[in-house]
Amino acid sequence: MPFAGIDIGSTMTKVVIVDSDGIIVSSVIGPTGAEHRHLALEVMDEAIKKAGLAFEQLDFIVSTGYGRINVPFNDKQITEITCHSRSIRELFPSARILIDIGGQDSKGIKLDSDGKVVNFVMNDKCAAGTGRFLEVIAEALGIELTQMGDLSLKAKKYVKISNTCTVFAEHEVTTRLTEGSTIPEIVAGLHEAFAARVVNMVRSLGIEKDVVVTGGGAKNIGLVKAIEDKVGFPVLVPPEPLLTGALGAALLGRDFVARGVTPERERRLEGVTFFK
Amino acid sequence: MSDNQKYYAGVDIGSAFIKAVLVSHKQIMVSRIVASGGNYKETARRVLDEALSKAGVSLEELSGIVVTGIGAESAPFRARQVSDVSCQAVGCRSLFPSARMVIDIGGQFTKAAKLTPKGRIANFLMSEKCATGSGRFLQVIARILRINIEDIGPLSVKSQMPVEFSTNCAVFAESETVSRIAEGAKMEDILAGVHRAMAAKVAMLVKGLQMEPDVVLTGGGGEDAGLVLAVSEALGVKVLVPEQPRLTAAMGAACLAEEEKP
Numbered sequence: 001m002p003f004a005g006i007d008i009g010s011t012m013t014k015v016v017i018v019d020s021d022g023i024i025v026s027s028v029i030g031p032t033g034a035e036h037r038h039l040a041l042e043v044m045d046e047a048i049k050k051a052g053l054a055f056e057q058l059d060f061i062v063s064t065g066y067g068r069i070n071v072p073f074n075d076k077q078i079t080e081i082t083c084h085s086r087s088i089r090e091l092f093p094s095a096r097i098l099i100d101i102g103g104q105d106s107k108g109i110k111l112d113s114d115g116k117v118v119n120f121v122m123n124d125k126c127a128a129g130t131g132r133f134l135e136v137i138a139e140a141l142g143i144e145l146t147q148m149g150d151l152s153l154k155a156k157k158y159v160k161i162s163n164t165c166t167v168f169a170e171h172e173v174t175t176r177l178t179e180g181s182t183i184p185e186i187v188a189g190l191h192e193a194f195a196a197r198v199v200n201m202v203r204s205l206g207i208e209k210d211v212v213v214t215g216g217g218a219k220n221i222g223l224v225k226a227i228e229d230k231v232g233f234p235v236l237v238p239p240e241p242l243l244t245g246a247l248g249a250a251l252l253g254r255d256f257v258a259r260g261v262t263p264e265r266e267r268r269l270e271g272v273t274f275f276k
Numbered sequence: 277m278s279d280n281q282k283y284y285a286g287v288d289i290g291s292a293f294i295k296a297v298l299v300s301h302k303q304i305m306v307s308r309i310v311a312s313g314g315n316y317k318e319t320a321r322r323v324l325d326e327a328l329s330k331a332g333v334s335l336e337e338l339s340g341i342v343v344t345g346i347g348a349e350s351a352p353f354r355a356r357q358v359s360d361v362s363c364q365a366v367g368c369r370s371l372f373p374s375a376r377m378v379i380d381i382g383g384q385f386t387k388a389a390k391l392t393p394k395g396r397i398a399n400f401l402m403s404e405k406c407a408t409g410s411g412r413f414l415q416v417i418a419r420i421l422r423i424n425i426e427d428i429g430p431l432s433v434k435s436q437m438p439v440e441f442s443t444n445c446a447v448f449a450e451s452e453t454v455s456r457i458a459e460g461a462k463m464e465d466i467l468a469g470v471h472r473a474m475a476a477k478v479a480m481l482v483k484g485l486q487m488e489p490d491v492v493l494t495g496g497g498g499e500d501a502g503l504v505l506a507v508s509e510a511l512g513v514k515v516l517v518p519e520q521p522r523l524t525a526a527m528g529a530a531c532l533a534e535e536e537k538p
Contacts, residue, residue, distance in 0.1 A: 104448065126406070127447035136447060166447045167407035167416060168384075 001059045001257065002051065005249025006044055007080065008032060008067030011103030011131065012216070013039050015047040016246040017058070022090065022254055026050035027243055032067065040071050060253030061267070064245050066105075075263035076256065081109055081120050083248030088212055089115030090251060091244070092236050096208040099198060099227065099235075100244070101217025103131040108202035121201050127166040129197035131216050134223075137190055140170045141183055151187045152222030158188035164197065188222060195226035211235040214244045282339040283331060286529025287324055288360065289347030292383030292411065292496065294319050295523055296327040298338075299530040302370055306330040307523050316347040324353065340533035344525055346384075358532055360525050361389050361400050367528030368492045369395040371518050376488035379478060379507070379515070380525070381497025383411045388481040390488060401481045407446040409477040411496050414503075416446050417470050420453050421463055425500075432467040432502025439469030444476060467502060475506035482511060491515045494524045 001020040006013070009032060016027045028050065030043040040063075048055055055073075063071035064083040071077075080100075088095050088111065098109040105124035112118050127133050131145075138145045152158075159181045163169040169190070176186055198217075199207075211231055217223050218241035228235050238244055281300055288295045290312060297307045308327045313319050320343075328335060341355035344363040351357075360380075368375045369391070380387045386409040389400040403409030407416070418425055439461055441449045453466055474497075482491070491513055497503050498521025508515050518524050 125443045126445045132447055132451075163405075165406045166445075167412050 001254075002053055002057060003250045003253035003257065004044065004047065004058050004061045005083065005246040005251070005253060006040060006061065006063045006065075006071055006074070007083065007243075007245035007249060008040060008063065008065040008070060009102055009245070010066055010105070012242060013043045013065075013067070014243055014246040015043050016243055016250045017047050017051045017053070018247070018250045018254060020254070022251055024247065027240070027246070029242055037070050037072060040067070041073070044073070060257050060263070062249040062253045062256075064249045072268040075253070075265070075267065077264075078249060078252055080245045081107065081117055083245045083252060084214065085109055085111055085115060085117045085248065086251050086255075087244045087248035088214075090247075091238050092210060092212050094210045095212045095236065097202060097205065097211045099202055099211065099213045101129075101131060101198065101213065101215040101223070103135075103216060106130050106198050106201070106215075106217070108198075108205050110205040119205050121204055123201055128164045128169075129194060129201065133166045133169070133194060134190065134220070136166050137170055137173055140173060141177075141186065143183065143187075146219075148187050148191075149219070149221035149223065151184050152191050153184075153225075155182070155184035155188040157185060158192050159185045161186075161189045161193040164193070169193070188226075191220070191222045191226040192229075194223060195230045199227060199230040207231055209233060213237050214241045216242060282534075283333050283337065284530045284533035285324060285327070285338050285341040285355075286363065286526040286531070286533060287320060287341065287343045287345075287351065287355065288363065288523075288526035288529060289316050289320050289343065289345035289350060290382060290525075291346050291385075293522060294323045294345075294347075295526040296323040297523055297526040297530045298327055298331050298333070299527065299534060302531050302534060304523070304527060304530075307520070307526070309522055312347070316350040317352045320347070320350065321352045340536055342529035342533040342536075344529045356533070356536070358529060361387060361397060363525040363528035363532065364494060365389055365391055365395060365397055365528065366531050367524035367526070368494065368518070370527065370531055371524070372490060372492050372516050374490045375492045375516070377482065377485070377491040379482065379491060379493050379497075380495040381411060381474075381478070381493065381503065382495045386410055386478060386481065386497075388478070388485055390485040399485050401484050403477060403481055406477070408444045408449075408473055409481070413446040413449070413470060413474055414500070416450055417453055417466070420450060421457075421466065423463070428467050429499070429501035429503065431464045432471050432500075433505055435462070435464040435468035435502075437465050438472055439465045441469055441473055444473045449473065468506070471500075471502045471506035472510070474503060475510035478507050479510040487511060487513070489513050493517050494521045496522055498522070
């Protein structure tokens with residue numbers, strides 16, 4: 001019995017399909033773009049093909065992420081807080097704090113010893129402390145977002161970035177460049193400022209071991225190290241940190257079927273030519 | 277220059293513009309505004325020199341100078357330094373004796389000051405952490421819309437249906453602007469939406485001080501009719517704007533220079 005989870009984030013759409021044992025049989029990560037519905041189907045279709053399945057064979061489809069309402073073919077919508085905590089409970093039973101750093105928001109989730117959500121904090125109002133912060137500044141520095149982690153590790157010291165606001169920090173960074181600071185030093189400084197902001201937000205939840213970092217931010221080794229510096233101990237990162245939302249969604253679908261929960265709605269595929 | 281006429285200078289070294297004003301009997305005689313550029317010292321000297329030559333006065337003939345603004349430290353001439361909040365208050369009260377609040381929307385910061393009935397500063401707040409509260413927000417959006425800063429106000433006031441941004445963050449509003457344009461939103465509605473977001477931020481500052489009319493709006497923001505309208509709406513009062521809203525701090529500085537000397 002296969003179960004699918006689809007997570008439509010602000011920048012990436014992720015699909016995970018698990019089998020009846022909860023083992024991942026396929027996963028796909030694609031861009032989100034302006035047309036959610038279309039891309040959701042494209043990414044889902046690819047994941048189904050990779051698993052060697054047909055759409056009708058999926059026993060349950062759960063959608064999550066900020067674009068979750070734009071999935072016309074789901075059986076249920078669940079918030080990403082619930083989905084993330086579901087997969088983290090599976091991957092890291094010792095986790096008490098989850099920090100998810102997405103393209104346009106960041107979240108902190110506190111879990112109890114059973115892996116249940118006790119409390120959470122979120123920032124989606126300000127670009128500082130979200131992937132967008134690094135994206136904007138990578139562009140100003142003329143470097144790739146994906147290079148930032150490795151670049152920052154080359155720095156022996158970091159440049160203190162005093163502005164929180166992305167717009168002001170962008171300006172500050174170019175000033176530091178003209179003053180002779182190197183790009184690795186500046187990028188290390190950006191990670192430090194970023195980590196300070198995110199960890200301060202999560203501090204209100206009470207930081208406890210273990211801390212797990214997920215989302216695109218967890219793919220940045222420099223940022224993960226900066227977060228470790230702030231919390232004072234090593235953090236855990238899943239092998240594919242972008243997939244925890246979609247994996248949690250798929251696992252919740254499996255839970256629903258096991259508990260005999262029926263779909264909330266009919267899967268709508270009209271106007272959809274992909275599966276024909 | 278007649279023998280008995282004394283001139284006093286006020287120089288305001290701001291992050292975006294440097295302004296110089298010469299007053300005599302608290303009336304502005306000449307003024308100059310020049311973009312600050314990368315070298316405050318050099319620009320400040322040039323702005324003051326240009327103002328002096330316009331008035332036909334030499335630096336030695338000036339009876340007093342007060343310098344203010346974020347770059348006051350870099351003044352290339354000997355002058356007393358006074359905080360820009362104090363200068364702003366003095367300048368605004370000389371134009372509007374009824375002023376009890378002064379909001380200054382500059383290139384980088386927004387400041388709000390509450391004045392006592394006598395014009396002293398009772399309290400003051402500043403927004404420096406976030407671009408939404410400053411002229412930078414408008415620069416960011418103007419760049420996307422490919423319009424000049426001066427055209428923003430006249431366009432914005434035409435708006436019938438301001439765009440509502442989901443957050444007030446300038447960075448998120450920037451990408452939202454792109455999608456709204458793709459959806460066919462009108463330029464004036466986008467600008468009016470930005471003005472509303474900025475006005476909300478300004479209103480938060482003013483609320484923190486407990487608003488007291490009359491409210492005066494100065495700085496580059498005062499030259500933007502759309503922003504003036506949005507701030508008036510957000511505060512529920514019609515804000516007063518000086519004829520040259522960018523000069524009030526420099527003017528206040530010059531008035532303070534004049535008060536000092538008999």
